[in-house]
Amino acid sequence: MPYYYLDTSSRAERQARGDRYNQQAQRILEFIRGFWLKHGYSPSVREITLAAGFTSTSVANYWLKQMRTNGHLLYEDNINRSFRIPGQTVHIPTHLDMLNRS
Secondary structure (H helix, E strand, O other): OOOOOOOOOOHHHHHHHHHHHHHHHHHHHHHHHHHHHHHOOOOOHHHHHHHHOOOOHHHHHHHHHHHHHOOOOEOOOOOOOOOEOOOOOOOOOOHHHHHHOO
16 A cells, blocks of 8 residues: 655645745855856855855755756766856856966
8 A cells, every 4th residue: 555645734834844945045056156156166065065054065965956856956966066057157267267367
């Protein structure tokens, strides 16, 4: 016999959970976007962990997987610093860009 989970929480409780998810996801996306703009590459999971105030990288990984599942974030498994925001254009610095910084 299959097991079914009955969500007995109220609509307001489900809405509050959704709002908390959206706020946390938005903070993470803003950090990733800002990090890209400042450094020209995406942050590491540890940097996201520290910026978001998580207690461990596993908590950050949970959030990043949820955001990928919901289409808010793109990244490749087992590739460091591969985070991308859908629709974000990326400027890859060239040798001439580096010369113009001084």
